Amino acid sequence: MLKKIFSRLKKKSEESKISEIKEEIVDVSEELAIDKEDVSEIEVEKKETNITEIVDNSEKIINSAPEAEAEAEAEAEAEAEAEAEAEAEAEAEAEIEFDENDKLYIIDAKIIRAKKIKAIDVYTNEEQVFDTHKQCSKALKVPIEYIAENLRHGHTDYLGEAIKYLSKELKLSELNNDYINNNKSPLEIYNELNNKIFTLNISESKRDDILSNNKIDPIKMHYKFESLDEEYEKYYRKYKYIIKRGGKKKIELLNSKGEVIEVFKSLDECSKYLNKSKSQITNMLKYKDNKVGRYEIRYSLRNI
Known part of the structure; x- marks a missing residue:
């Protein structure tokens, strides 16, 4: 595409040069006709020589223009052909079905992008569409972490609040740090923290305080979510093998x-x-x- 534009610009530039040369020939010819009566023969000869050189140069440009144009067009065609082949190869690869690893990768990418999303009320099946996860979280008053939990794991219990509370009280912050992107699922982390309540060396009063606090319980949610970020799915299909290699x-x-x-x-x-x-x-x-x-x-x- 770029080479075709350069070709057109080059052609226009050459045509413009030829036009300017022709105008110059006319100007010099007129000047020569006016001055012939008043100047010496030597000056006339000089001007005639200038005209000859201008004409010769213009002929060279005119003769070389088709060759330059043909060369630029050939290069542009070769580039377009290479692009078409690459596109065809990418489309052929895109026909391959996604495996489980691909699907998980796409879900994670969509969560990070946090783009268009559909919220579904689990009791009424009412659907709402939002442009971003942040917009959805604000409108429905649900934690943005829960949206990620539900998209990745499918459960409708929000575990993030309990994980944050338990990891703080048990001084196990490593289990809270970015729990959404942990290798373990939120449920696995939650169960591990619950077990730690009884296995860690803490006082009985501390243990009782933790167990009596309602923050240790998962929060029941009544929304589930579906990502509508089709843009990324198309992008991944096209560039999958470049992204992953x-x-x-x-x-x-x-x-x-x-x-x-x-x-x-x-x-x-x-x-x-x-x-x-x-x-x-x-x-x-x-x-x-x-x-x-x-x-x-x-x-x-x-x-x-």
Whole structure:
């Protein structure tokens, strides 16, 4: 696409040059006609020589224009062909069904993106759609952690409050730190903390205080959720094998018109150019948070 634009610009530039040369020939010819009566033969000859040189140059430009245009068009066609092949390959790969690991990865990515979501009342089946998880949490007055718990694990008991309380009282903060993204499920963490009430070396009065506090109980919720973030699913289908593989990854920088203006051969090269850390660029691409000011970055489907 970019090469075609350059080709058109080049062609217009050459046409503009030819037009300017023709105007110059006319101007010099008129000047020569006016001055012929008043100037010496030497000056006339000089002007005639200038006209000859201008005409010769214009002929060279005119003759080379078709060749330059043909070359630019050939390059543009080759680039378009390569892009089409890469797109076709990506589409063919996208036809492969997602396995369980893919599904879990997509759910986690959607939770991190926290985009469009549907809330369903478990008693009335009433449905509400929200643009973001934050908007949903505020409108329904449900903890945003519960939305993540329900999307990933499906249960309608909110365990986050109990986990926070128990881990604080038992001084086991490591079980509370980012419990949503822990390798263990919230239910596993909750059960482990409950067992610790009886196995840790704490006073009987402390144990009684914990057991009598209603904060140790899960909170019953009456909403379940369904992510409507189809944008990410399409994105993952297209770039799955680039996202999940290691090694160098080619990155493209696009302007506001969607035209490629820069190509980076690695994440390091891209991060240095954009003055961002490598992990920032990795996460931006992984979760389709592609905007960089007025520009956008994306994985390149071409081979390095």
